[in-house]
Structure formats: structure tokens, C-alpha cells
Amino acid sequence: MKVSIIGSGYVGSVSAACFAELGHEVICIDIDERKVQMINDGIPPIWEEGLGDLMRKHAEKNLIATSDYDYAVQNSDVSFICVGTPSNEHGNIDLSIVGHACKSLGMAMAKKDGFHIVVVKSTVVPETTEEIVLPLLEEHSGKVAGKDFGVAMNPEFLREGKAVYDFMNPDKIVVGSIDERTGALVAELYRDLDCEVTRTTPRTAEMIKYVNNSFLATKISFSNEIGNICKRLGIDTYEVMKAVGADFRISEYFLNSGAGFGGSCFPKDVRALIGKSKEIDYYPSLLESVIEVNELQPLQMLELLEKHAGNVKGKRVAVLGLAFKNQTDDIRESRSIPVIRRLLELGADVAVYDPMAADNMKELIENIKYCDSAAEALKGAVACLVMTEWDEFRKLGPEFEAMKNKVVIDGRKMIDPENLEEDIVYEGLCW
Structure with missing residues (x-):
């Protein structure tokens, strides 16, 4: 299939290179001309194990980059939104970059004949795809979602440092779509990967991503809390967690006590889910504690x-x-x-x-x-x-x-x- 990727950061670069490896024709879209040139030269804009090899292999063959939305949309069947969703000053998700991408995509789609699919791969809180992305695309394209174009949510579950491996060897693929046709076409992109595709609604797919990361963050903060208690009691917390992790209901992963978690996902995603929960008048005390323990730990x-x-x-x-x-x-x-x-x-x-x-x-x-x-x-x-x-x-x-x-x-x-x-x-x- 023909795929365009909006954003060449961590998720966008890895997705572009891996889709190219799967045999799809890929066009990266980025407003930064320096990044555009780097991708066309086979140089990854970020460091990630194995990414450079894939980019050199596919650059200017079935992987190219441009800053022209019109060109990318006209020459692709599916557009993935892979832009950043940082936290605002209150810890809630900032969707301004997603909004700009939707506007540019919609304007480009207005000039295209035929069915086009827009897939949100950026991490966004539940209801974003249906209540923000979809309306913006309709507004700027003058077209109707579900009839003239498709909309889906396809979250990523990639570990930094192992993102290329995780993309090519997934333990889950989730596709949430507004209609059957769109979901089937997005799932088809992953046909050559040995993994079942979970088909669901966009807001469920959004929630799966947040719950996944929030649960892992909770395991870490829980382990650190236990580690702090064990230290005061003269107990080796690693010995404790080795035995606890042997329970198949718990597993050994993310039970190592230490200085806490960081990165672009866990802290931001837990805070965003806290913010979304408060918007719907629910106070998530457990998630608040996860963040509190993590802030105090170092x-x-x-x-x-x-x-x-x-x-x-x-x-x-x-x-x-x-x-x-x-x-x-x-x-x-x-x-x-x-x-x-x-x-x-x-x-x-x-x-x-x-x-x-x-x-x-x-x-x-x-x-x-x-x-x-x-x-x-x-x-x-x-x-x-x-x-x-x-x-x-x-x-x-x-x-x-x-x-x-x-x-x-x-x-x-x-x-x-x-x-x-x-x-x-x-x-x-x-x-």
C-alpha cells in the first residue's frame, strides 16, 4: 500500500522505516526541511537501534520525504498522524500539533478524488480521534467521514531503544476505526507480521494505549514503594520481587526498584489520563500516587x-x-x-x-x-x-x-x- 507519515520524530521515523521494510511505499511529511533532507539521504532524524540500517536500505526507493502535504496525500492511500502530544503546564495533553496536522491534511484531502484514510498513531486521550480529529478533517476537507474518507486510531507500543524490533515483532496490534472498511484496510498494512490485529472503536484503542502505559508505570511505582519499605526493614527487595514475579498473574517485568521512570511516554501518559479523568469528574487517586512516588523517588x-x-x-x-x-x-x-x-x-x-x-x-x-x-x-x-x-x-x-x-x-x-x-x-x- 501507499502510506504517508506526518511527523518524523520517534514514532514517525520508526513507523516509516518499518512500513517500508514491510514492502509499502512510504512518504514522510515534515515541515523541517533539514529532517526532510536527512531522510532522503538515508539518515534517521533520531537515534534508534536498527533505524539507520533500514533508512539507508529504503531511502529514495520506497521511502522518501517531503514538506508538501498535497504531494503526499495525492500519492498515498493512508496518512498516519505521528506528531508529538506534549503535556501542557497543567499536565494535561496538548493537542495543538495534532490540530495543525489535521488542518493541513484536511486541506490536502479537499483536492483529492477518491477515498483516503487518516490514522492517528500519536498518543491521544480517549474521544480525541472522534471529537477533535474527525471534525477538523471534515471542516478543512469539506468531506464526510465514513463516506468520503476513513478515520482510525492505531496506537504504538514501542520501547525506546528497541522500537524497530518491537514494530516488526509486536505482541499486539490495535486498530480502532469508525467503519469496517477503514479498519480492514489499516489492518491489512500489518498483514506480514505474525500478530493478531485487535479491531475496536477509536476511543477504546486510545484507552488501551493509556491503560497499557499507566499499568506499567504503576508496577514501577509500586515496586519502588515496596523497595523503600524493604530497605528500612533490612530486606532485599530484589529477592522479594524475584519470588513475587514468579507468579504468572504478576510476571517478573517492571518489578525492579530504583530511581523511577522517565521518558516520553509513562510520565506524560499517566498525567494525561489523570487530566482526562478529572474532566469527567473522577479523581484517580491511584494514578496520582503513581506520579507522586515517581517524583519523590530520585x-x-x-x-x-x-x-x-x-x-x-x-x-x-x-x-x-x-x-x-x-x-x-x-x-x-x-x-x-x-x-x-x-x-x-x-x-x-x-x-x-x-x-x-x-x-x-x-x-x-x-x-x-x-x-x-x-x-x-x-x-x-x-x-x-x-x-x-x-x-x-x-x-x-x-x-x-x-x-x-x-x-x-x-x-x-x-x-x-x-x-x-x-x-x-x-x-x-x-x-
């Missing part, structure tokens, strides 16, 4: 720091890990951010290292020392805070000897204390 790293290192004013503190998780350069909602900002408030001389995310963090926080290795960051430090689960941190040992005051606070259970010299003080966040 600050406990600083309590442990003060316990072992005392006043850090004018002293060097090393922070290892800036990305919100390993295998990505994404720092959105990273748990390192509140920790670094608090260290700066305390007057610490902060030295940081991350193998991928330093450039992104530099755009957010400037007045810290960015190092090229963990060893460089640790040199002369009175303490070290481990914030991201990069595999290379597991191998650290001799590097800690260069510290001035050897205190290691581990927020991700990356360091094996048995491999450390006796003069190093080690403490885990929840163990």
Missing part, C-alpha cells in the same frame, strides 16, 4: 548522599547516566534531571557522564562538567550517583579508586558491592 538519592558525604557545597559529585534509560539518548523526564538540579542548588560541583545523552542534556543544563568517560567524572569526586542502567557501569571497579571520598549511591542496582574495594562505601537506593 530525591532519596540525595538523602543517602547527605548521609554518607555530608555537605557537598564546593565538592565534586559524579552523576553516571543522563538518559532516562539505557540504549537511548532521550533525556525526557530523566530521573537524573531533578537530581542534578538539586545538587546545583546545594552548591555541588557536578561532573556527569553518559555514553549517548550528553549532547541532549547540554541543551537543558549548561553549568555542569560533561565528561568523556566514567573514569573522568569520578576523578576527585566525593560521591558518585548511578542514575541509568548502562551495561558499562556494571564493569566499574578500579575507576572508583580515583575518587576523593569513595561513596557510591546506586539508583539502578548496577554495581556489585562484592567487586568493590573495602574502602568504598556503597549503598543502593532500595536495597
Whole structure:
């Protein structure tokens, strides 16, 4: 089939490259001419494992990019909206970018003969597709949904760092459509993937996405809450959760205690669902607690720091890990951010290292020392805070000897204390 993808960020780039790999003809639409040129040159606008290989393979063959909506709509059967849906100042979802995309799509569809399908892949709260996207498309195209064009919601369930793999090896595909014809055509795009397609309504598909992410976030905050209790009781929370996770009703995933969750999905999506719930006069106390636990969790790293290192004013503190998780350069909602900002408030001389995310963090926080290795960051430090689960941190040992005051606070259970010299003080966040 012929597919156009609006937005070349995380979801858009991965979807475009993977649809091309599945044999579809793909046109990426982006108002940023730099990104358009990058895609046409086979260069991904974002870093994601395996994405560069796919883009180089398909660029200017069955994958091209343009800033021209008219061209893209005229030369495709299905248009996917893959633009950002950030949180506004109150934590609710900001649909302004989606609205602009709908307006541009509608104007382009007005000039096209024949049936065209618009699919929302951006994460949007329930009722958005039917009550905001559909009316905007009708208004700007002058056409009738369900008759002249189709509308569907097809959420993504991709892990950053493993998004290409997840797209090509899905555990679920959800298509919510306003009519049978549209749903069948969208489902057909995934025909070559070994996964059953769940067919439903747009608002149910929207809700499935939010419930999926909110439940995973809840497991993390629950595990962190239990970890905090276990630590005060002298119990190894990892031993507890290993046994608990063996229960098939619970499973072992997302039970690791630590500094909390971040990224572009979990925090934003939980807040958006909270906001939507309040709009319909329901107060979601459990979801509010999920966010509260997550906001407080990284600050406990600083309590442990003060316990072992005392006043850090004018002293060097090393922070290892800036990305919100390993295998990505994404720092959105990273748990390192509140920790670094608090260290700066305390007057610490902060030295940081991350193998991928330093450039992104530099755009957010400037007045810290960015190092090229963990060893460089640790040199002369009175303490070290481990914030991201990069595999290379597991191998650290001799590097800690260069510290001035050897205190290691581990927020991700990356360091094996048995491999450390006796003069190093080690403490885990929840163990």
C-alpha cells in the first residue's frame, strides 16, 4: 500500500522505516526541511537501534520525504498522524500539533478524488480521534467521514531503544476505526507480521494505549514503594520481587526498584489520563500516587548522599547516566534531571557522564562538567550517583579508586558491592 507519515520524530521515523521494510511505499511529511533532507539521504532524524540500517536500505526507493502535504496525500492511500502530544503546564495533553496536522491534511484531502484514510498513531486521550480529529478533517476537507474518507486510531507500543524490533515483532496490534472498511484496510498494512490485529472503536484503542502505559508505570511505582519499605526493614527487595514475579498473574517485568521512570511516554501518559479523568469528574487517586512516588523517588538519592558525604557545597559529585534509560539518548523526564538540579542548588560541583545523552542534556543544563568517560567524572569526586542502567557501569571497579571520598549511591542496582574495594562505601537506593 501507499502510506504517508506526518511527523518524523520517534514514532514517525520508526513507523516509516518499518512500513517500508514491510514492502509499502512510504512518504514522510515534515515541515523541517533539514529532517526532510536527512531522510532522503538515508539518515534517521533520531537515534534508534536498527533505524539507520533500514533508512539507508529504503531511502529514495520506497521511502522518501517531503514538506508538501498535497504531494503526499495525492500519492498515498493512508496518512498516519505521528506528531508529538506534549503535556501542557497543567499536565494535561496538548493537542495543538495534532490540530495543525489535521488542518493541513484536511486541506490536502479537499483536492483529492477518491477515498483516503487518516490514522492517528500519536498518543491521544480517549474521544480525541472522534471529537477533535474527525471534525477538523471534515471542516478543512469539506468531506464526510465514513463516506468520503476513513478515520482510525492505531496506537504504538514501542520501547525506546528497541522500537524497530518491537514494530516488526509486536505482541499486539490495535486498530480502532469508525467503519469496517477503514479498519480492514489499516489492518491489512500489518498483514506480514505474525500478530493478531485487535479491531475496536477509536476511543477504546486510545484507552488501551493509556491503560497499557499507566499499568506499567504503576508496577514501577509500586515496586519502588515496596523497595523503600524493604530497605528500612533490612530486606532485599530484589529477592522479594524475584519470588513475587514468579507468579504468572504478576510476571517478573517492571518489578525492579530504583530511581523511577522517565521518558516520553509513562510520565506524560499517566498525567494525561489523570487530566482526562478529572474532566469527567473522577479523581484517580491511584494514578496520582503513581506520579507522586515517581517524583519523590530520585530525591532519596540525595538523602543517602547527605548521609554518607555530608555537605557537598564546593565538592565534586559524579552523576553516571543522563538518559532516562539505557540504549537511548532521550533525556525526557530523566530521573537524573531533578537530581542534578538539586545538587546545583546545594552548591555541588557536578561532573556527569553518559555514553549517548550528553549532547541532549547540554541543551537543558549548561553549568555542569560533561565528561568523556566514567573514569573522568569520578576523578576527585566525593560521591558518585548511578542514575541509568548502562551495561558499562556494571564493569566499574578500579575507576572508583580515583575518587576523593569513595561513596557510591546506586539508583539502578548496577554495581556489585562484592567487586568493590573495602574502602568504598556503597549503598543502593532500595536495597
